[in-house]
Amino acid sequence: MFEFMTIRELYEMIQSQNHVELDSIEYVQLQGWVRTNRCNGKLGFIEFNDGTYFRNAQLVYMSELKNFDEVSHYRSGCALTVTGKFIQTPDGKQPFEIQLTESILEGDCDEDYPLQKKRHSFEYLREIAHLRPRANTYYALFRVRSVLSMAIHEFFQDQGFIYVHTPLITGNDGEGAGEMFKISTTSKEHSEEFFGKEAYMTVTGQLHVEAFAMAYRDVYTFGPAFRAEYSNTPVHASEFWMIEPEIAFADLNDNMNLIEDMIKYCIDYLLENAPEEMKFFNDMIDHEVNNRLNMLLNSEFKRMTYTEAIDILLKSGVKFENKVEWGMDLNREHERYICEQVVHGPVFLTDYPKDIKAFYMRLNDDGKTVAACDLLVPEVGELVGGSQREERYDVLKKRMDEMGMAQENLQWYMDLRRFGGCKHAGFGLGFDRFLMYLTGVSNIRDTEPFPRTPRNLNF
Amino acid sequence: MFEFMTIRELYEMIQSQNHVELDSIEYVQLQGWVRTNRCNGKLGFIEFNDGTYFRNAQLVYMSELKNFDEVSHYRSGCALTVTGKFIQTPDGKQPFEIQLTESILEGDCDEDYPLQKKRHSFEYLREIAHLRPRANTYYALFRVRSVLSMAIHEFFQDQGFIYVHTPLITGNDGEGAGEMFKISTTSKEHSEEFFGKEAYMTVTGQLHVEAFAMAYRDVYTFGPAFRAEYSNTPVHASEFWMIEPEIAFADLNDNMNLIEDMIKYCIDYLLENAPEEMKFFNDMIDHEVNNRLNMLLNSEFKRMTYTEAIDILLKSGVKFENKVEWGMDLNREHERYICEQVVHGPVFLTDYPKDIKAFYMRLNDDGKTVAACDLLVPEVGELVGGSQREERYDVLKKRMDEMGMAQENLQWYMDLRRFGGCKHAGFGLGFDRFLMYLTGVSNIRDTEPFPRTPRNLNF
Numbered sequence: 036m037f038e039f040m041t042i043r044e045l046y047e048m049i050q051s052q053n054h055v056e057l058d059s060i061e062y063v064q065l066q067g068w069v070r071t072n073r074c075n076g077k078l079g080f081i082e083f084n085d086g087t088y089f090r091n092a093q094l095v096y097m098s099e100l101k102n103f104d105e106v107s108h109y110r111s112g113c114a115l116t117v118t119g120k121f122i123q124t125p126d127g128k129q130p131f132e133i134q135l136t137e138s139i140l141e142g143d144c145d146e147d148y149p150l151q152k153k154r155h156s157f158e159y160l161r162e163i164a165h166l167r168p169r170a171n172t173y174y175a176l177f178r179v180r181s182v183l184s185m186a187i188h189e190f191f192q193d194q195g196f197i198y199v200h201t202p203l204i205t206g207n208d209g210e211g212a213g214e215m216f217k218i219s220t221t222s223k224e225h226s227e228e229f230f231g232k233e234a235y236m237t238v239t240g241q242l243h244v245e246a247f248a249m250a251y252r253d254v255y256t257f258g259p260a261f262r263a264e265y266s267n268t269p270v271h272a273s274e275f276w277m278i279e280p281e282i283a284f285a286d287l288n289d290n291m292n293l294i295e296d297m298i299k300y301c302i303d304y305l306l307e308n309a310p311e312e313m314k315f316f317n318d319m320i321d322h323e324v325n326n327r328l329n330m331l332l333n334s335e336f337k338r339m340t341y342t343e344a345i346d347i348l349l350k351s352g353v354k355f356e357n358k359v360e361w362g363m364d365l366n367r368e369h370e371r372y373i374c375e376q377v378v379h380g381p382v383f384l385t386d387y388p389k390d391i392k393a394f395y396m397r398l399n400d401d402g403k404t405v406a407a408c409d410l411l412v413p414e415v416g417e418l419v420g421g422s423q424r425e426e427r428y429d430v431l432k433k434r435m436d437e438m439g440m441a442q443e444n445l446q447w448y449m450d451l452r453r454f455g456g457c458k459h460a461g462f463g464l465g466f467d468r469f470l471m472y473l474t475g476v477s478n479i480r481d482t483e484p485f486p487r488t489p490r491n492l493n494f
Numbered sequence: 495m496f497e498f499m500t501i502r503e504l505y506e507m508i509q510s511q512n513h514v515e516l517d518s519i520e521y522v523q524l525q526g527w528v529r530t531n532r533c534n535g536k537l538g539f540i541e542f543n544d545g546t547y548f549r550n551a552q553l554v555y556m557s558e559l560k561n562f563d564e565v566s567h568y569r570s571g572c573a574l575t576v577t578g579k580f581i582q583t584p585d586g587k588q589p590f591e592i593q594l595t596e597s598i599l600e601g602d603c604d605e606d607y608p609l610q611k612k613r614h615s616f617e618y619l620r621e622i623a624h625l626r627p628r629a630n631t632y633y634a635l636f637r638v639r640s641v642l643s644m645a646i647h648e649f650f651q652d653q654g655f656i657y658v659h660t661p662l663i664t665g666n667d668g669e670g671a672g673e674m675f676k677i678s679t680t681s682k683e684h685s686e687e688f689f690g691k692e693a694y695m696t697v698t699g700q701l702h703v704e705a706f707a708m709a710y711r712d713v714y715t716f717g718p719a720f721r722a723e724y725s726n727t728p729v730h731a732s733e734f735w736m737i738e739p740e741i742a743f744a745d746l747n748d749n750m751n752l753i754e755d756m757i758k759y760c761i762d763y764l765l766e767n768a769p770e771e772m773k774f775f776n777d778m779i780d781h782e783v784n785n786r787l788n789m790l791l792n793s794e795f796k797r798m799t800y801t802e803a804i805d806i807l808l809k810s811g812v813k814f815e816n817k818v819e820w821g822m823d824l825n826r827e828h829e830r831y832i833c834e835q836v837v838h839g840p841v842f843l844t845d846y847p848k849d850i851k852a853f854y855m856r857l858n859d860d861g862k863t864v865a866a867c868d869l870l871v872p873e874v875g876e877l878v879g880g881s882q883r884e885e886r887y888d889v890l891k892k893r894m895d896e897m898g899m900a901q902e903n904l905q906w907y908m909d910l911r912r913f914g915g916c917k918h919a920g921f922g923l924g925f926d927r928f929l930m931y932l933t934g935v936s937n938i939r940d941t942e943p944f945p946r947t948p949r950n951l952n953f
Contacts, residue, residue: 043654066743067711068914086711086742087654114708114916116743141743142885142916150913165906166913168709177706181657188647195502195546198640202944203662203718204733206951208680216688218675218695220722221667229675229722229732230951236677236695243944243953247636249573250627252526252545259662259718263679263688273688274663283545284525284575284600426601447624447953454609454625455527457573457601485661485702492665492689494702494906 037062037118043088049123049130057123063133064118065092066141068169071152074107081109083117083133089175089311094119096135106135111152112144112169157481164485164494172320175312176482179305180470186304187257187278187466190297196280197251201240203259206232207444213238214263216273236261240279241461242395242448245424248281248459249451255280257466265489269478270468273487278469281461287397287406287423290460291383294410294419295336297464302328305473313474321475327414328473334380341365341387341404344373351376364391370416383408394434396422397458408462415472421462428452496521496577502547508582508589516582522592523577524551525600527628530611533566540568542576542592548634548770553578555594565594570611571603571628616940623944623953631779634771635941638764639929641771645763646716646737646925649756655739656710660699662718665691666903672697673722675732695720699738700920701854701907704883707740707918708910714739716925724948728937729927732946737928740920746856746865746882749919750842753869753878754795756923761787764932772933780934782873787932789872793839800824800846800863803832810835823850829875842867853893855881856917867921874931880921887911 040063048057067085074080074096081094094117096106109115119133149163150170160167167173191198208215216236220229228234240256247254256279264271280297282289305313306328317324348359348369357366365384374382386404389396396405406423425431431449435442442449470482480486485494499522507516526544533539533555540553553576555565568574578592608622609629619626626632650657667674675695679688687693699715706713715738723730739756741748764772765787776783807818807828816825824843833841845863848855855864865882884890890908894901901908929941939945944953 041654066916068708086709112914114743114914142911142914144914145912148913165705165910168706174709177658178656178710180659181651184657184659185647185651188644192640192644195500197637198643199636199943200639200643200718200735202733202942202946202953204675204720204946204951206953214679214681216663216677217680218677220673221676221694222673222722222724229724229948230946231949232951234951235680246624247627247943249527250545250633251637259659261663263681265679265681265688274661276659284573451624452601453604454607455571455573455601455603457525483661484658484706487661487663487689489688490690492663492691492693494661494665 037064039064041065041087042067042083042085042090042092045092045121045131046088046090060121062118062136063121064116065133066116067114069109069111069113069115069144071111072107072109076107079103079107081106083115084174089178089315090129093129093132094135095132096138100135100138102138105140106138109140110144110146110148112148112150113140114142114144115139116141157478161480161486162493168484171315172476173481175315176470176474176476177484179309179312179316179474180482182305182309183301183466183470183473184257186301186308187297189304190300191253191255191280194253196253196255197247199240199244199247199254199256200258201237201243201256203237203261204230205235205237206230207242208233208235216261216263238262239463240277241281241463242445244279244281244461245448245459246451248283248461249454249456252283253280267489269480270471271488272467272479272483273489275479275483276466278464278466279461281459283459284457285423285460286458287385287408287421287460290421290423290462291336291338291385291408291410294383294408294421294462294464299332301469302332302473316474316476321477323414324473324475327475330380330413336410337378337380337382339373339378339382339384341384344369344384347377348372362388362390367416370411371413374411374413374416379413381410381412383410389434392422394438394440395424395431397425398430398434406460412472418469418472419462419464421460423458423460426452426456426458428456496523498523500524500546501526501542501544501549501551504551504580504590505547505549519580521577521595522580523575524592525575526551526573528568528570528572528574528603530570531566531568535566538562538566540565542574543633548637548774549588552588552591553594554591555597559594559597561597564599565597568599569603569605569607571607571609572599573601573603574598575600616937620939620945621952627943630774631935632940634768634774635929635933635935636943638768638771638775638933639941641764641768642760642925642929642932643716645760645767646756648763649759650712650714650739653712655712655714656706658699658703658706658713658715659717660696660702660715660738662696662720663689664694664696665689666701667692667694675720675722697721698922699736700740700922701904703738703740703920704907704918705910707742707920708913708915711742712739726948728939729930730947731926731938731942732948734938734942735925737923737925738920740918742918743916744882744919745917746844746867746880746919749880749882749921750795750797750844750867750869753842753867753880753921753923758791760928761791761932775933775935780936783932783934786873786934789839795869796837796839796841797844798832798837798841799844803828803843806836807831821847821849826875829870830872833870833872833875838872840869840871842869848893851881853897853899854883854890856884857889857893865919871931877928877931878921878923880919882917882919885911885915885917887915
């Protein structure tokens with residue numbers, strides 16, 4: 036008799052050193068895919084993966100096997116159901132192997148399988164997005180993407196935050212963050228505007244989630260957003276996922292505490308729940324991964340005003356490519372200098388000039404700056420952007436007037452200030468970029484299952 | 495000295511009967527919103543909610559309070575920070591009250607606040623979607639929406655499923671489930687097609703998630719989908735959330751087991767994590783809620799083929815509005831008859847005629863039916879639709895040819911069958927409709943934070 040097992044179960048059992056349980060396993064059945072297969076005519080080895088664990092199981096087959104010849108010709112990619120004897124090999128490269136007693140071909144793999152044993156470039160693998168989750172880097176990455184998603188949900192839900200599905204179709208074309216996609220219907224019958232007005236794909240859920248913070252206190256969104264920017268860079272995608280929490284009765288300091296807590300929670304969670312994958316990233320993709328995660332975990336995130344940062348940059352004596360002056364938007368070189376040369380760790384810059392920030396950020400008493408906070412991290416620069424929101428109706432309206440914003444579509448948002456509005460704050464974290472930062476993967480096209488970028492809509 | 499507390503913490507402490515802890519609380523501080531305020535000139539009562547719990551806290555204030563007059567004039571909706579003495583009132587309507595020693599107005603509420611104490615119609619409340627989360631029904635509903643979301647994630651993640659963010663922008667206009675929205679860029683500079691081809695908003699993540707099932711075995715999506723149908727009904731929205739799991743090395747029976755397990759898990763989770771809200775729905779919205787949930791929890795979901803169902807309908811002697819014949823798509827009246835009059839509970843109908851089902855469903859050996867399963871439930875009819883997928887390349891291609899489907903955009907999907915494809919199955923559950931069913935709320939416009947429907951894109 037055999038037991039159906041997953042490769043994860045076998046590895047976890049071995050790691051737990053549960054000898055009673057381990058010794059009770061004689062024959063196991065596995066289902067999965069051939070990664071590699073080699074055979075010397077009498078003895079063969081299959082590296083086998085079933086999708087449940089980062090590491091493979093080694094299948095061993097000998098000429099006694101009924102369909103030895105067939106098995107020896109299995110190509111990479113084949114789907115199998117196998118049964119075999121479970122043998123612990125504590126001195127081997129792998130802690131166990133399976134000596135096959137039966138192998139059934141569930142799905143053959145054609146000869147032109149584009150994912151051969153050799154190392155492929157990321158560029159090549161992007162061309163086969165439907166198959167690349169089977170390649171080591173992506174196999175690790177998309178599991179980490181799933182684990183990190185769950186970390187986000189658990190972090191917020193454990194603290195009583197309400198998850199809000201803010202709408203993706205919006206009538207507001209002025210949410211203030213870049214070019215938008217326009218949507219229309221293909222139906223001839225209803226060729227007038229489907230919604231009775233122009234419709235766009237949202238760039239942020241923030242405005243909508245603020246309404247929910249005024250009912251539930253602590254809320255968050257976690258969903259897709261869109262930008263129709265024609266930017267072919269490693270950090271821009273037309274579709275990406277965003278995390279946008281909003282907290283009521285809270286100011287900029289509460290907001291920064293929340294950001295710091297969330298980041299540390301996520302890192303702990305990843306190290307706990309995807310240790311094999313995180314080790315892979317450190318070994319194979321970016322040797323700084325472990326150092327970076329430890330640095331973040333062990334740092335107290337510093338706080339510094341924008342004005343202090345400008346002073347430091349001016350006094351630094353460094354010749355930056357972009358000239359430093361108060362009122363400018365900081366470039367990546369400035370942000371990295373502050374993090375890497377001054378603070379030597381993560382730092383929140385706060386209180387930016389109002390003219391370079393969004394209309395909804397709370398005006399400080401100086402009349403010149405707003406209660407914004409950007410988290411800067413070494414190597415990357417800005418990772419998170421947040422702010423305390425303007426809760427004073429008159430101040431908000433004046434700001435929108437100054438910026439020439441159409442207000443009729445946003446009257447509901449402004450009215451939140453007239454009906455029991457209170458101080459509140461929130462932030463936005465681009466999930467895909469966060470994933471890049473934590474894994475060391477350097478192109479956003481590699482972090483998304485089927486990335487959408489300009490002139491790229493295959494699959 | 496006082497302690498900052500939430501209303502949830504106070505209720506949970508009282509429910510846990512932790513007298514040592516309870517007796518140690520003397521003064522507390524709360525932050526939240528006035529639901530109602532009444533005062534007889536000497537003594538006043540505020541029903542107060544802070545967003546953390548379904549029930550309110552009662553605040554009591556007396557003429558000794560410094561700003562008694564101001565407090566007595568607080569309108570519904572005002573945001574406050576209050577401090578007061580915590581008094582247990584085990585014989586009262588509420589288990590505790592707070593005798594105010596201080597009250598600070600954080601945010602005033604204008605006189606034209608549209609959410610007054612009286613009972614408002616759902617139609618009216620839909621017109622103030624930015625404020626309605628503060629009204630009891632929506633306040634309960636959107637918390638339950640959040641709790642149910644987390645139930646879904648925990649159910650799948652606990653079993654090792656990988657969460658996949660399938661793309662929302664797609665180049666496939668033939669995913670086979672209704673009218674699609676078309677997207678374009680508003681940029682003049684890039685007025686040619688942004689993606690180099692026509693782009694649409696997806697109607698399903700299934701095709702994409704199948705690629706991931708061939709790497710990870712068990713996967714799921716949970717995200718938005720879109721339909722450009724001009725249907726003004728209580729169950730159609732232009733934007734909605736879908737759950738789409740996909741399991742490899744699995745057939746239709748495994749799929750039905752997964753559906754049944756998921757539904758029961760979600761119900762248990764809701765009753766455990768949102769008991770106050772679920773009681774509210776049963777008391778105030780639909781007296782069948784408790785019965786329905788218990789019925790689902792305690793039923794073994796039956797299974798019956800489509801052909802058997804047609805026989806039963808033909809022999810029933812009932813005069814249906816829509817004539818019954820083999821090959822027809824069942825109408826709601828037929829589905830309800832089978833559930834309510836024949837099975838008296840939930841039932842999977844399986845093996846539907848291929849001509850009324852999607853191209854990707856596995857052809858049965860009879861050549862006429864496919865391995866589909868629709869879960870029918872009393873009162874509603876179809877709640878979930880799933881199938882085993884066609885894993886045989888030639889059979890799939892023949893089917894697509896017969897249906898006249900353009901294949902060039904779906905070659906990658908077909909190729910999954912050439913490269914280690916194995917038997918697999920999955921299903922789709924409309925999250926918003928599931929939420930309607932579990933709470934008894936009868937219009938999808940009431941289950942979504944900011945619903946999008948034809949000619950309706952306010953907010």
